[in-house]
Amino acid sequence: MSNNRESTVNVDVTVRGHLPGADEYAREQIQALTRFAHRPVLHAHVKVTRHGDPELYHPVVAQANLDVGGRLIRAQAEGENAREAVDRLVERLRRRMRRAAEYWEAQRNDTIRIPADHSDATGHRPTHLPVPPEERQIVRRKSFTLAPCSVDEAALEMELLDYQFHLFTEKGTGMASVLYLDGPTGYRLAQVKPAPREELAPFELPVTISPHPAPCITVEQAKERLGILGLPFLFFIDAAEGRAAVLYRRYDGHYGLITPAG
Numbered sequence: 001m002s003n004n005r006e007s008t009v010n011v012d013v014t015v016r017g018h019l020p021g022a023d024e025y026a027r028e029q030i031q032a033l034t035r036f037a038h039r040p041v042l043h044a045h046v047k048v049t050r051h052g053d054p055e056l057y058h059p060v061v062a063q064a065n066l067d068v069g070g071r072l073i074r075a076q077a078e079g080e081n082a083r084e085a086v087d088r089l090v091e092r093l094r095r096r097m098r099r100a101a102e103y104w105e106a107q108r109n110d111t112i113r114i115p116a117d118h119s120d121a122t123g124h125r126p127t128h129l130p131v132p133p134e135e136r137q138i139v140r141r142k143s144f145t146l147a148p149c150s151v152d153e154a155a156l157e158m159e160l161l162d163y164q165f166h167l168f169t170e171k172g173t174g175m176a177s178v179l180y181l182d183g184p185t186g187y188r189l190a191q192v193k194p195a196p197r198e199e200l201a202p203f204e205l206p207v208t209i210s211p212h213p214a215p216c217i218t219v220e221q222a223k224e225r226l227g228i229l230g231l232p233f234l235f236f237i238d239a240a241e242g243r244a245a246v247l248y249r250r251y252d253g254h255y256g257l258i259t260p261a262g
Helices: 020-032 080-107 151-160 219-229
Strands: 011-016 041-050 060-068 071-079 138-144 166-171 177-183 187-191 233-238 243-249 255-260
Touching: 011 020, 020 041, 020 060, 020 080, 041 080, 060 080, 071 080, 071 151, 080 151, 151 166, 151 177, 151 187, 166 233, 166 243, 166 255, 177 243, 219 233, 219 243, 219 255
Parallel strands: 011 041, 138 255
Antiparallel strands: 041 060, 060 071, 166 177, 177 187, 233 243, 243 255
């Protein structure tokens, strides 16, 4: 997918913690990677963080957001030091950029959509900081319009954004749904109210469909349930708002809450 671009992308780097030379190394590695992008890289931001917990096996986390031709590609990785974390980050970005190129080529040729590849979905994924459940707070709330898409499209989006789950509107049923990594096929689909497979928009990806509807509970009850069960996220109906929501664990040990806009 190389196109030998000559222009140098301006890479914004944020370093948190004592990591001498991390900004220069991250900038050089990401700039080198972007020269092989199949579309222009419009913006790149990298964050390298050293966590203060001495018991963490991989205390350094590297995260990146790339705007490649208008499509966001994200990745994150951890390591024992900044160089190791950035090297793993670059490798994950390289795989995602390749997948995006394959997907765009398939669209251009009007061929079958390419199912996502989650072979590196769990490798070197940063661990959550050990915050006790009773001390966890919702430190980030996000609300956005859920774009209608098929299961295949949701899987690709989840992969390119390096998410463990993806909240979307399933195109066939018009229902709020979550696709995530789990089950015997590698992917599992949960919906507000499970619909028969034949009612879903056509897709190629092997997916296990959850037969259970999303629980209707309050946000506080969702926090309690997530803390007890030790899950990475919880898909539920917010009893106060009457709409779907996802409460998830952040890498800083606290929670984030995602709700549909409108």
